[in-house]
Structures are given as C-alpha cells and as structure tokens.
Amino acid sequence: MLEVAYVYILRCFDGTFYVGVTNDVDRRVAEHHDGRDLYCYTYNRRPLKLAYVGEFQRMTDAIAFEKQLKGWSHRKKRVFTEGNFADLKRFARGPNKPRPS
Secondary structure, eight states, X not given: OOOOEEEEEEEOTTSOEEEEEEXXXXXXXXXXXXXXXXXXXXXXXXXXXXXXXXXXXXXXXXHHHHHHXXXXXXXXXXXXXXXXXXXXXXXXXXXXXXXXX
C-alpha cells in the first residue's frame, strides 16, 4: 500500500524558510499558521506563506528530500521556491566549491 507524503516549504515573515514533511499538508500548514507549538521555528515568524509542496509515494523518499532541502543555502531555497531552476546549480555547494559569502 502506498503512503502519500509531502515535503513543504514555508516562507516566514522574516524571509527565512521552514522545511517540513507530513502526510497531510493542509492540517500541518494550518498548525503552523495557528501557532499551536510555542517552540516551533515558525511560531514567532508568522504570517507564513506556503512556497512549495512536493508529493512523494513513500515517506522515506519525502524524508530524504526534506533532509536534502534543509542542507541547502537560503539563496538556493529561494530560487527553488521561485521556480528559477536555472540558478539552482549556481548556488550548489560541492566538495570543491566554496560557500558563497
């Protein structure tokens, strides 16, 4: 049986991004908007905007992509959420590529 999972990115009021994984995007985003968890990263960064949702057929694949996104720089997340895929490579970090300043 397939279990649908979603990776989502929220753009916070302060311009930062929050990356998460869930099996119910509407519920999870509503929880962030409502501020249900005082200790959640997004609590003091509301209002929030849903910037990206990706659907996966397996939770393990969604978690792997979530971890990959969390390792990206702010600029790379921004160009990804804007759909500017040509710039993704430009902001990629590799073993021989220094971190942009």
